[in-house]
Amino acid sequence: MRTVTVAENAGFCFGVKRATDRLEQAIREARSGERIYTLGHLIHNETYNESLRQRGVDAIGVGDIEAVAERADGAHPVTVLVRAHGCPRETVQLMRRLADSNPHFHWIDCTCPYVKKIHKIAAECDAENCFFVLIGAAAHPEVVGIMSCFDGEKYVFSTAEELESSLSQWGDDKLHKKSPVMVAQTTQNLVNWNKSQQIIKKLYTNAQIFDTICSVTELRQTEAKQLAQRCDCMIVIGGRESSNTAKLYEICRSFCGNTVWISCATELTREMFSTAQHIGIVAGASTPSDEIQEVYKTMSEMKENFEELLESQCLTLNTGDVVTGTVTHVSDAELQLDVGAGVTGYIKADQISNDPAFKLTENFKNGDEVEAFVIRVSDIEGVAELSKKRADADKNWQSLVEACESKTVLEGKVTEVIKGGVVINYNANRVFVPASQTGVPKDGDLSSLAGATVSFKIIEIKQGKKAIGSIRVVQRELRRAQEAEFWAGIEVGKSYHGTVKSMTSFGAFVDLGGVDGMVHLTELSWKHIKNPAEVVAVGDELDVFVKSFDPEKKRISLGYKTEETNPWNIFKSQYAVGDIASVKIVNMMPFGAFAEVVDGVDGLIHISQIAMKRIAKPADMLEIGQIVDARIIEIDDEKKKVSLSIRSLLEEAASAAEAMPEDYVAEEVEEAPAEEQ
Numbered sequence: 230m231r232t233v234t235v236a237e238n239a240g241f242c243f244g245v246k247r248a249t250d251r252l253e254q255a256i257r258e259a260r261s262g263e264r265i266y267t268l269g270h271l272i273h274n275e276t277y278n279e280s281l282r283q284r285g286v287d288a289i290g291v292g293d294i295e296a297v298a299e300r301a302d303g304a305h306p307v308t309v310l311v312r313a314h315g316c317p318r319e320t321v322q323l324m325r326r327l328a329d330s331n332p333h334f335h336w337i338d339c340t341c342p343y344v345k346k347i348h349k350i351a352a353e354c355d356a357e358n359c360f361f362v363l364i365g366a367a368a369h370p371e372v373v374g375i376m377s378c379f380d381g382e383k384y385v386f387s388t389a390e391e392l393e394s395s396l397s398q399w400g401d402d403k404l405h406k407k408s409p410v411m412v413a414q415t416t417q418n419l420v421n422w423n424k425s426q427q428i429i430k431k432l433y434t435n436a437q438i439f440d441t442i443c444s445v446t447e448l449r450q451t452e453a454k455q456l457a458q459r460c461d462c463m464i465v466i467g468g469r470e471s472s473n474t475a476k477l478y479e480i481c482r483s484f485c486g487n488t489v490w491i492s493c494a495t496e497l498t499r500e501m502f503s504t505a506q507h508i509g510i511v512a513g514a515s516t517p518s519d520e521i522q523e524v525y526k527t528m529s530e531m532k533e534n535f536e537e538l539l540e541s542q543c544l545t546l547n548t549g550d551v552v553t554g555t556v557t558h559v560s561d562a563e564l565q566l567d568v569g570a571g572v573t574g575y576i577k578a579d580q581i582s583n584d585p586a587f588k589l590t591e592n593f594k595n596g597d598e599v600e601a602f603v604i605r606v607s608d609i610e611g612v613a614e615l616s617k618k619r620a621d622a623d624k625n626w627q628s629l630v631e632a633c634e635s636k637t638v639l640e641g642k643v644t645e646v647i648k649g650g651v652v653i654n655y656n657a658n659r660v661f662v663p664a665s666q667t668g669v670p671k672d673g674d675l676s677s678l679a680g681a682t683v684s685f686k687i688i689e690i691k692q693g694k695k696a697i698g699s700i701r702v703v704q705r706e707l708r709r710a711q712e713a714e715f716w717a718g719i720e721v722g723k724s725y726h727g728t729v730k731s732m733t734s735f736g737a738f739v740d741l742g743g744v745d746g747m748v749h750l751t752e753l754s755w756k757h758i759k760n761p762a763e764v765v766a767v768g769d770e771l772d773v774f775v776k777s778f779d780p781e782k783k784r785i786s787l788g789y790k791t792e793e794t795n796p797w798n799i800f801k802s803q804y805a806v807g808d809i810a811s812v813k814i815v816n817m818m819p820f821g822a823f824a825e826v827v828d829g830v831d832g833l834i835h836i837s838q839i840a841m842k843r844i845a846k847p848a849d850m851l852e853i854g855q856i857v858d859a860r861i862i863e864i865d866d867e868k869k870k871v872s873l874s875i876r877s878l879l880e881e882a883a884s885a886a887e888a889m890p891e892d893y894v895a896e897e898v899e900e901a902p903a904e905e906q
Contacts, residue, residue, distance in 0.1 A: 244341025273471035315340035317377035365414025389424035416473035462505035467513030474513030625656035746785030796829025832871035
């Protein structure tokens with residue numbers, strides 16, 4: 230039976246993943262016109278580095294930094310990322326100086342924390358009575374960076390034999406003049422490192438030895454050794470420049486003669502593993518998980534599918550097997566299948582779908598092939614109880630793992646609301662979303678999500694096929710995308726339809742679709758108001774326009790009142806000097822009364838224009854709230870003032886009465902009731 234085993238610790242180590250994650254974040258958050266560079270190749274993987282170049286991320290050398298920094302300006306800011314291997318101390322000092330002098334030049338230190346630790350050891354142990362020894366590759370970027378942190382006497386040895394040979398050539402004088410401080414490159418071979426320690430300890434009782442090999446490197450090398458011991462073919466995946474991949478190849482080669490080193494799936498050939506029965510796959514710290522999966526997939530597609538071969542060799546059926554059977558009978562209660570090996574399989578309806586409305590007779594027919602998980606086998610009866618749901622879940626589990634690694638957005642239905650979160654059904658797998666990752670506010674009602682179809686990401690895969698998801702992270706990314714699109718299209722004068730989100734004493738905040746803008750108190754109304762609540766309420770929909778904006782501070786000033794709603798313009802469109810208006814008395818002063826002509830425009834009725842006779846005060850003739858007719862006698866456009874007159878109308882009425890014929894007046898008197906005469 231042919232087996233293929235992928236090492237559990239294959240692929241990106243902590244430091245490399247940390248560096249690539251930071252780069253992806255920088256790419257996502259890049260401003261318009263921003264250029265992103267890596268100082269040297271971020272990781273030793275040709276395929277990955279080529280993908281970065283295609284996305285516009287170029288690798289530069291130390292000699293290019295100053296020129297790149299000089300070109301950085303407001304329209305084209307620059308960000309440089311230091312790779313996981315780190316860089317020399319002088320380079321760090323240079324970038325700090327350039328960043329201090331140019332606000333548009335930024336750098337991000339992605340040096341692996343394990344490497345940083347060795348930098349610190351070298352700097353703190355730098356003393357006149359010490360010499361520094363590093364076991365590693367002298368030309369490797371990690372080693373170059375570490376050695377720059379020790380100013381005194383220092384040496385790099387690639388092997389224990391080289392260390393022993395050099396020490397043996399030193400005279401007693403030099404040999405015992407100083408105390409050694411010894412460290413290892415993080416990806417150093419464990420055997421070589423152990424031999425080096427023994428050599429130093431024999432000669433120096435006061436040696437300071439720091440075990441600086443990355444713990445993941447130790448696990449990776451130990452696992453590679455164990456896997457190579459039980460396999461007859463080993464595939465090592467990694468870039469040709471990768472030091473840790475080279476170490477893995479050496480280890481595997483020493484235990485398995487049929488070991489091949491490839492950088493990507495396209496380098497695979499059928500001859501590499503065609504005769505092997507047990508194949509192992511290991512990968513260096515700079516190998517992305519999707520590249521490992523591609524190698525596995527390519528191997529499976531070459532000449533034969535290992536899983537199909539396994540199934541074809543099975544002569545018996547066992548609980549836990551996954552089989553493919555042909556449908557021989559369909560009812561709404563169950564399916565019957567021919568699964569070979571003289572066994573009839575059956576699948577109950579509840580082992581096919583959780584949907585009670587799902588009809589087997591409408592979805593299956595004789596001759597269909599169905600893949601199912603074996604729940605129970607009865608050799609006596611010659612039947613096997615099967616589950617399509619379980620097989621689907623197992624088959625689709627890998628898609629969840631891949632979705633977690635690739636940060637793919639998925640879509641599923643919330644099927645349960647439980648303590649601490651909700652459960653999403655995705656391709657027959659349960660995904661738990663903690664309450665903090667649902668997007669529902671703290672202490673909010675999670676039941677509002679029940680039955681909803683939501684977009685989510687897998688953020689963690691746990692042992693026992695447990696997947697942890699997040700709805701909130703997708704919502705956050707969507708908001709960022711909407712925000713980026715919004716800021717790319719904003720301009721002064723542009724109109725938006727928004728919703729009042731909140732209010733303060735100085736204005737109202739309006740949600741424009743993921744981005745908030747503020748309408749100042751003075752922009753809400755043409756009238757003087759003391760509080761936004763006099764005009765709007767939270768939840769109101771408004772048509773607003775951009776007055777000004779600051780992309781860096783993320784501030785937008787909005788306008789709401791327009792010339793069309795300007796009360797003065799409304800007044801001017803309805804009235805002119807000489808027109809008579811029905812006005813409302815709204816205020817009184819010793820010199821006259823103010824009356825509202827239209828909402829937002831008041832006119833003054835001077836005390837001399839209230840009556841035909843002299844009065845002491847406006848209140849002698851008028852009262853607040855009274856509606857009276859008045860003539861517009863003056864309009865001051867510049868000062869936006871209106872003068873009104875009641876007296877003008879009274880005088881006009883009196884003149885009209887005086888001009889009335891005497892016989893008409895007499896008739897009126899005669900017709901009056903007797904008691905009035």
